[in-house]
Amino acid sequence: MSSSPTTDQKAERKRHHFVSVTYLESWVDEMGKLQAYRSDNPAEPLHVGPKNTGFEKYYYSQLREDGSRDNDSFEDLFGNVETRWPMVLEAVDAGAFDPNVLHWLYSMLTMMRTRIPAARDYNEALMALETRTGFKVLAEMGKLPNKLKRYEDELDTVEVTVNRQRTLGTMSEDMRRFADMTRRLGFEILSDDTGTDFITSDNPVAYFDPDDRGIRKPYIENTKVELYFPLSPRHVLHGANRLKRFGPIPRFRKISDRTKVHAINRITSRFAYRLAFAGDRSNDDLIQRHAATSPVLDADVVRKPGKIEYHIGHRFAARPVLPKFRPEACEDDLYEEDFRP
Template sequence: MNQLGSKGSTSERKRHHFVSVTYLNAWVSGPAKKLHAYRSDDASKPLHIRPDEIAFENYYYSQTRPDGTRDNDSFEDLFGGVETHWPTVMKALKIETLDRAVLHRLYAMVTMMRTRVPAARNYNEEIMTLETRTGLKVFAEMGRLPEKLKRYENELDTVDIAIERQRTLGKMADDMRSFGDLTLRLGFEILVNDTGVDFITSDNPVAYFDPSDAGIRHPYINNEKVELYFPLSPTLALHGANRLRRFGQTPRFRTLSDMSKVRSINRITARFAYGLAFARDRSHDDLIARHSATSPVLDAKVVRKPKEIQYHIGHRFAARPELLKFRPEQCEGDLYEEDFNL
């Protein structure tokens, strides 16, 4: 029997894009309006594909309601409210005309493309897994591990733990607020690329880091100084930095004629890519493949103190984690506070 969608019919919004189709449309070319999509696990064989055929997962933003039915639309409607205005934003950028409404929609897209993507959601899932594992180890040491879990007592460092992915949706609001706080410290400019070398993009297109970190060893460092890049199209990119605040709240437009700078931005974009990179042509094959094995992932250290557990978390460039799929039928059964003698 089919579950009902939020509109009360058997019609479901099944295909949830984690990279906006209207955003990717800037990279299409030719009568077929296709782009080149590079899968990180097989970057040597890019797909020539339409934007609506890539960068999605079935029911990726769906939530289970209290009555057991599935809400496939709430997050899709939220994102759609931003995506609908994106063509208008791009038209304004091309004629270098920015008003308050355009800026609001521009920054809304940037925020969305930092927090809705698999790189962000998987990061939060990794944190939840770490917290669950650490908590179980503490309860084991206290002798309060539930009877259902005692057979794992000697393998809590290695036992498989799967997190219900829906839980990471609740972290998106916190991530949006945190990212918003970061952007308030930055000034912005629109880089107009006239070098003839396209900007590329990815499924994790918002990159920021400490500019004093030579080689960008640690991504998404939120230090006193921050550098941010977000490709808008093959010829436009948003650049943010603390030093740009002196130019005021409205981003200035700056022509970029230095081909080495464009390549540097593309290198950053390729490094921050998670599962997919995108380009209008095949001239970036080597660059994308060179950085396809690693992405920004969780970097964590747990510090145990007598009455406190401290989590020191951040990002590092490393191989992407293989997260376990949550399967309710394989769970140990419901656990409640009384199971932990709380």
């Protein structure tokens, strides 16, 4: 006879959703499913339920000092926001916000910019670049540790892997920077009055310089910023500096022009990373047209006497294939004495 699991024996959380199930539920059809377009095969979208897409096993797990795995801390943190999402959508449908509901709207906005693979891959690629550059400098100075000297002539090409768990530690700083940027913006809720649904993605928070008409560079944080975040097939959050004059509470405005809805969907599809989502197949062509590129790391390393400068940002390009971190294949740990003459 099997006994019921106790609190200490609760089921292990394996599927960590980087796109909230609650968020995606707005896009489901009468069968409770939505169209999930994979960026590596956009011509054949999957017709699946929200629980069966937008996840990766143990994506937010952390190793404890004793070697055990914490699968729950980040999931609990995100779940605290996700459980409030239906309340936010009710306020959107009603056309009225109170400060408490606004808090959860902006919490979801921040979370969906910083928890997702587009953000974590960006940070992983940057960490790898910094590691490679640092060891190239040590090699030029003749201070490369003996354990790594066999790589001295191939530091431009040798595979550099990063323990992806390290990118969990960058999320708090990413959230702070994103919050600082959004404080310069005013917001409005755009409601589709054309019957043309908004789409969304696994990287649904898109922002850019509005003077960059072709959006050549994503995620520019200059003086001017334009931001879009689909809330449901009928509503999208729009942010811009010029909207600040309307006050802290988002205003509500209807869109009666199909070309405007199409333009927002085009932005959403361009920013999509691994996945785009829709309630039907009416945006197949649009999603497929932009599936090959996404916002990725754009970095220049400038060497100056006594220092290294990293000029970093984003560009639209093919998604990086990041090498998987395998501890068993890594060099032995480096210690202070390894860097001594």
